[in-house]
Amino acid sequence: MPGKIIFTDPPIHERVVGVQFGELPFYNNAHAGWFWKQWLGDDWDDLKIIQPIQEVIEHFGPHKIEPQQIIAATQPIPQRAQIRRSSDQRLVQIQNTRFHLNWSKEQGLPYVEFDELLKEFFEYYGKFKDFVDKAGSLDLEENHWEVTYTNHLFKGNLWNSIADWPLVIKGLQIPYALEQTPESLNMYWNWVLPNQVGRMHATLQTRIHLVEGTELLHLELTCRGPLSQKIGLEEGLRIGHDAIVESFVKLTTPDAHGVWGMKE
Numbered sequence: 001m002p003g004k005i006i007f008t009d010p011p012i013h014e015r016v017v018g019v020q021f022g023e024l025p026f027y028n029n030a031h032a033g034w035f036w037k038q039w040l041g042d043d044w045d046d047l048k049i050i051q052p053i054q055e056v057i058e059h060f061g062p063h064k065i066e067p068q069q070i071i072a073a074t075q076p077i078p079q080r081a082q083i084r085r086s087s088d089q090r091l092v093q094i095q096n097t098r099f100h101l102n103w104s105k106e107q108g109l110p111y112v113e114f115d116e117l118l119k120e121f122f123e124y125y126g127k128f129k130d131f132v133d134k135a136g137s138l139d140l141e142e143n144h145w146e147v148t149y150t151n152h153l154f155k156g157n158l159w160n161s162i163a164d165w166p167l168v169i170k171g172l173q174i175p176y177a178l179e180q181t182p183e184s185l186n187m188y189w190n191w192v193l194p195n196q197v198g199r200m201h202a203t204l205q206t207r208i209h210l211v212e213g214t215e216l217l218h219l220e221l222t223c224r225g226p227l228s229q230k231i232g233l234e235e236g237l238r239i240g241h242d243a244i245v246e247s248f249v250k251l252t253t254p255d256a257h258g259v260w261g262m263k264e
Contacts, residue, residue, distance in 0.1 A: 005245055008261030011219075015114070016148040017121045017237055018093075018100035020055065022141035024132065027096035031135060032081030035094065039127045044092070046084040052095045053080060058144065058224055060196040092124055099128050100146075114241050118234070145198075145236030146224040149244050152209070153217040158256055168217065169204065170253050185217070193243055198225025198236070200247055221247055 029049055036047050080095040088109060091102035101121040103112045132138055153159070158168050162181045166172045174181055187204045201222045209216055223240035227233060249257070 004264070005249060006263045007257075008263065010111075010260055011151045011153050012105055012149060013152040014102060014104045014148075014150040015112070015117060016100055016102045016146075016150075017117055018098060018146045018148075019125065019142055019233055020098050020144040020146065022097070022143065024096040024136060024138065024140075026136040026138070028078050029081070031131075032083070032094060034135070035128065035131050036081070036083050039131050040083060040092070040124070043087055044083050044085045046086065048082045048084070049079045050082060051079060053098055055097050056144070056224065058199050058226055060192065060199075090120070094128065099125050101125075118237060118241075121237075122234070142227050142233060144224055144226055145231075145233055145240060146222065147237055147240035147244060148220065148222040149248070151219040151221075151248070153219060153256075154209075155215040158259055159217070165217065166253075168253060168256050169219075170251060191247075193223070193225065193239070197231060197239055198223055198243070200243055202247065202251070219248075219251070 032049070033047065036044060078096045080093055080098070083092045083094070084090070089104040089106050091100075091104070093100040093102065101117065101124060103117050105111070129140055132140055153168055159165055162174060162183075162185075165174060165185070184206045185204060186206075189202045191200045193199060201224070203218070203220045205218045207216055207218045208214070221244045223243045225231070225236050225239065227236060231239070249262070
C-alpha cells in the first residue's frame with residue numbers, strides 16, 4: 001500500500017497487540033497476582049480474572065482448518081488475567097499461552113499511535129519474559145503474532161437506518177426477506193495475506209453501546225500469523241498493522257473516509 005494513511009478522527013475503539021506462545025506448565029492464576037504486584041508499577045490499579053482465549057494456529061494449504069478437539073483436563077485450566085491502568089486506558093492480558101497489551105479510546109485522553117503502543121508492548125512483554133524466567137526457569141516458545149483493531153461506527157454518523165449501511169461498508173448488499181429488511185447484522189470474512197505470512201479475520205455486527213445505549217456497527221479486524229526464522233515478532237506485528245489499515249480502507253467507503261479525515 002503506497003504511502004502512510006492517517007485518519008484525523010478515526011472510529012477506532014480499541015487496539016490490541018499480542019503474542020501467543022507454547023503453554024507454560026507451571027503457570028496458574030496466582031502467578032498473575034505475583035506479576036501484577038512485583039513487575040508492574042503501582043499505577044496498574046485493578047486485576048480481573050476471566051475466561052482464557054482459545055489457542056489459535058493459522059494453517060495454510062489443504063489442511064488449513066483444524067478439526068475440533070475435546071481436551072480432558074486433569075486440573076483447573078488457568079484463566080486470563082486482565083490488569084488495568086485506568087489513568088490512560090491500558091490493559092495487560094496474560095494467560096499461560098498469551099500476552100496482550102490493549103489500548104482503549106476514551107474522551108479527553110490523547111490518541112495513541114500504533115508505534116507508541118508497540119514500544120510499550122515490548123517494554124511490558126520484556127518484563128513478563130523476565131518473570132517467566134524467574135518463576136519457571138523457562139524461555140517462552142513464541143509461535144504467533146496478533147494485532148486487533150475494533151471500530152465503532154455509531155448510528156447518526158454516516159448511517160441512520162439499515163438501508164444506509166452500504167454508505168459505510170463498500171459493496172455491502174442488504175438482503176430482503178418476508179418483505180422487510182433484517183433487524184440485525186452478523187458477518188464474518190477472512191483472507192490469506194500475500195505469501196501466506198498470516199490471515200486477516202473480519203467481523204461486522206450490529207451492537208448497542210453498553211454505556212451510551214446507542215446503536216452501532218462493530219467492525220473488528222484481527223490479523224494473525226505464525227512466527228518463523230524469516231518473520232520475527234516485531235516484523236509480524238507491523239505486517240498485521242499495515243494489513244489491517246489497508247483492509248479497513250478497502251472495506252469502507254470514500255464518504256466514510258471523508259468524515260474520518262483520511263489523509264495519504
